[in-house]
Amino acid sequence: MSRTLKLAVIPGDGIGPEVIAEAVKVLDVVAPSADLVIEKTQFSLGADRYLATGDVLSEEDLTAIASHEAILLGAVGGKPGDPRIPAGIIERGLLLKLRFSLDHYVNLRPTTIFPGVVSPLANPGDVDFVVVREGTEGPYVGNGGALRQGTPYEIANELSVNTAHGVERVVRYAFELAAKRDRKKLTLVHKTNVLVNAGSLWSRIVDAVAAEYPQVSVDYLHIDAATIFFVTDPARFDVIVTDNLFGDILTDLAAAISGGIGLAASGNINPTNAFPSMFEPVHGSAPDIAGQQKADPTAAILSVGLLLEHFGYAEAAARINDAVATDLSERGSAPRRTSEIGDAIVARLS
Amino acid sequence: MSRTLKLAVIPGDGIGPEVIAEAVKVLDVVAPSADLVIEKTQFSLGADRYLATGDVLSEEDLTAIASHEAILLGAVGGKPGDPRIPAGIIERGLLLKLRFSLDHYVNLRPTTIFPGVVSPLANPGDVDFVVVREGTEGPYVGNGGALRQGTPYEIANELSVNTAHGVERVVRYAFELAAKRDRKKLTLVHKTNVLVNAGSLWSRIVDAVAAEYPQVSVDYLHIDAATIFFVTDPARFDVIVTDNLFGDILTDLAAAISGGIGLAASGNINPTNAFPSMFEPVHGSAPDIAGQQKADPTAAILSVGLLLEHFGYAEAAARINDAVATDLSERGSAPRRTSEIGDAIVARLS
Numbered sequence: 001m002s003r004t005l006k007l008a009v010i011p012g013d014g015i016g017p018e019v020i021a022e023a024v025k026v027l028d029v030v031a032p033s034a035d036l037v038i039e040k041t042q043f044s045l046g047a048d049r050y051l052a053t054g055d056v057l058s059e060e061d062l063t064a065i066a067s068h069e070a071i072l073l074g075a076v077g078g079k080p081g082d083p084r085i086p087a088g089i090i091e092r093g094l095l096l097k098l099r100f101s102l103d104h105y106v107n108l109r110p111t112t113i114f115p116g117v118v119s120p121l122a123n124p125g126d127v128d129f130v131v132v133r134e135g136t137e138g139p140y141v142g143n144g145g146a147l148r149q150g151t152p153y154e155i156a157n158e159l160s161v162n163t164a165h166g167v168e169r170v171v172r173y174a175f176e177l178a179a180k181r182d183r184k185k186l187t188l189v190h191k192t193n194v195l196v197n198a199g200s201l202w203s204r205i206v207d208a209v210a211a212e213y214p215q216v217s218v219d220y221l222h223i224d225a226a227t228i229f230f231v232t233d234p235a236r237f238d239v240i241v242t243d244n245l246f247g248d249i250l251t252d253l254a255a256a257i258s259g260g261i262g263l264a265a266s267g268n269i270n271p272t273n274a275f276p277s278m279f280e281p282v283h284g285s286a287p288d289i290a291g292q293q294k295a296d297p298t299a300a301i302l303s304v305g306l307l308l309e310h311f312g313y314a315e316a317a318a319r320i321n322d323a324v325a326t327d328l329s330e331r332g333s334a335p336r337r338t339s340e341i342g343d344a345i346v347a348r349l350s
Numbered sequence: 351m352s353r354t355l356k357l358a359v360i361p362g363d364g365i366g367p368e369v370i371a372e373a374v375k376v377l378d379v380v381a382p383s384a385d386l387v388i389e390k391t392q393f394s395l396g397a398d399r400y401l402a403t404g405d406v407l408s409e410e411d412l413t414a415i416a417s418h419e420a421i422l423l424g425a426v427g428g429k430p431g432d433p434r435i436p437a438g439i440i441e442r443g444l445l446l447k448l449r450f451s452l453d454h455y456v457n458l459r460p461t462t463i464f465p466g467v468v469s470p471l472a473n474p475g476d477v478d479f480v481v482v483r484e485g486t487e488g489p490y491v492g493n494g495g496a497l498r499q500g501t502p503y504e505i506a507n508e509l510s511v512n513t514a515h516g517v518e519r520v521v522r523y524a525f526e527l528a529a530k531r532d533r534k535k536l537t538l539v540h541k542t543n544v545l546v547n548a549g550s551l552w553s554r555i556v557d558a559v560a561a562e563y564p565q566v567s568v569d570y571l572h573i574d575a576a577t578i579f580f581v582t583d584p585a586r587f588d589v590i591v592t593d594n595l596f597g598d599i600l601t602d603l604a605a606a607i608s609g610g611i612g613l614a615a616s617g618n619i620n621p622t623n624a625f626p627s628m629f630e631p632v633h634g635s636a637p638d639i640a641g642q643q644k645a646d647p648t649a650a651i652l653s654v655g656l657l658l659e660h661f662g663y664a665e666a667a668a669r670i671n672d673a674v675a676t677d678l679s680e681r682g683s684a685p686r687r688t689s690e691i692g693d694a695i696v697a698r699l700s
């Protein structure tokens with residue numbers, strides 16, 4: 001009995017379409033073996049669409065996307081500094097709009113160093129952790145404002161909003177995840193000594209939920225100290241739970257130490273399945289190398305793995321992971337085209 | 351003609367007194383050769399004082415400290431999780447209170463890898479940059495609050511406040527510094543695509559001031575991308591200007607890649623000299639190793655170098671730097687006591 005999965009595909013800008021083409025190839029090869037039929041709808045969204053029509057994501061687009069069961073997204077964002085595109089309009093109007101509207105309160109970003117991959121760290125050790133980044137609150141809420149803009153008296157504010165509801169649900173998810181893993185360790189990362197209101201909320205909720213998970217050991221690091229351990233002893237981490245902005249920063253750093261942003265996959269998860277979850281590489285649209293088949297599609301392909309895992313297809317996900325691992329371990333130093341990497345991984349899967 | 355400098359010394363908590371003892375030794379040795387008489391006043395402030403008296407920094411303390419020409423601070427903060435000390439009360443009531451009251455709008459944190467020092471990076475390259483961190487605004491202003499605390503309906507907010515006045519003065523300082531350095535490069539680090547109000551203010555001011563410094567080349571990185579370059583290519587940086595929180599994060603990471611927080615010095619500068627500037631190691635009070643002569647006093651000693659440089663004693667500062675460099679290059683792997691490191695550096699200076 002095959003199951004049909006309705007997938008919204010948003011290739012986006014820059015290298016997005018190139019890496020998504022490879023991710024879709026991989027999905028198409030793996031799905032049948034899992035008795036899965038993927039019904040894809042393509043959405044043309046991003047900077048080009050904005051430049052052509054002036055809109056970023058209409059209510060109709062959003063409704064149409066929300067009627068799918070999952071989303072695969074490449075990357076969005078125009079050329080930095082393009083005078084026709086106000087700073088962040090695509091990122092906020094499209095990417096963050098989807099995360100917020102579809103209540104993606106868990107932004108899941110696993111980090112491991114695949115065998116054969118060179119870390120910039122001399123001795124990274126045995127790195128295998130997951131950052132559970134809150135996705136719908138914090139300084140990302142867009143509740144800032146400016147007064148007297150453009151004058152010497154300008155005041156520009158940004159508000160970080162944190163709620164018990166929002167923090168508790170992501171903390172619970174993180175504990176649940178930690179309890180399932182071998183080491184059962186959870187680290188809260190925040191800046192409780194400065195951001196005392198938000199920090200106190202996060203700390204109290206972690207303490208309260210910890211009481212329900214006696215098998216999980218819990219510690220705490222300030223965000224600044226956490227970045228130190230990311231380069232001196234990343235192997236110490238198992239599950240990290242943190243706020244939206246700290247999670248953004250830590251996961252780029254995590255990608256860097258584990259072999260680069262070209263390998264970092266992520267899932268924007270709505271654990272209740274009230275809305276479709278969204279899977280995307282952590283990297284951006286990299287307009288400087290777009291259209292040249294220079295981008296590494298591995299992160300997009302691994303994001304397909306996270307998608308399959310999310311729907312319970314653990315075996316299919318593991319096959320993708322293994323194919324990627326083999327490909328990585330046999331990569332020479334000669335650069336390959338985006339499609340060559342995709343083809344090589346597909347070949348290992350067939 | 352000798353000059354007298356009135357110095358407030360705040361050893362603080364944990365390892366603070368131990369590292370400050372060594373820093374003062376070094377200052378006492380170097381000052382005479384610069385025809386400088388240091389008139390020291392000790393202030394007993396920090397967690398112990400708070401536990402004994404219930405106050406952190408009285409108005410009288412502040413007035414007394416402000417009547418000095420400079421401050422040398424060790425580290426402040428009690429044992430994390432000590433139930434008698436509310437989270438962050440010492441850090442905010444003492445350290446941040448000083449930075450804000452004394453208008454330390456430039457938090458200067460130089461990073462270089464001394465010869466012989468082992469970086470956790472396999473190939474760090476030629477690292478030599480300075481982070482100019484804004485010190486009196488951003489998410490550090492303490493303008494947050496909580497509603498319905500302790501209930502499932504709790505909302506905890508943190509406000510980041512940024513002003514044209516506050517941003518322009520630190521940006522000007524950074525350009526002035528970049529113009530004096532060999533590479534004349536300035537990188538703004540922010541998150542303009544998400545924190546659009548603050549980000550727009552920072553970007554516009556950097557653009558405006560850049561027009562006055564055509565000899566300085568300017569670029570921009572999002573905070574997340576900046577952390578990637580800190581581990582993949584830190585040698586690319588020259589002067590970084592950034593907000594209070596991003597600067598906090600980046601400078602711990604900078605310390606980590608350049609050999610550890612035990613070597614990272616900083617100056618909290620009021621460039622107008624309306625108030626005394628304050629020099630301190632970047633590290634914290636490390637209560638777990640306090641009183642055991644295990645702490646490395648190098649960061650505190652280098653902070654004395656920054657102090658001397660601030661007052662125009664470039665040669666004396668360079669002597670300290672050289673003595674530290676020699677000591678570092680000849681350090682074996684055998685651990686030395688805090689005072690042994692101080693004595694070794696003093697010996698090289700005599």
Ligand SMILES: CC(C)[C@H](C(=O)O)[C@@H](O)C(=O)O
Nearest residue numbers: 091092095248282543544574
């Ligand atoms: C593009 C940007 C808005 C986004 C973020 O900050 O969340 C990106 O950096 C990420 O991590 O997915």
Ligand SMILES: CC(C)[C@H](C(=O)O)[C@@H](O)C(=O)O
Nearest residue numbers: 193194224441442445598632
């Ligand atoms: C102790 C803490 C308040 C402080 C900060 O966040 O500024 C410290 O981390 C630093 O970098 O000097």
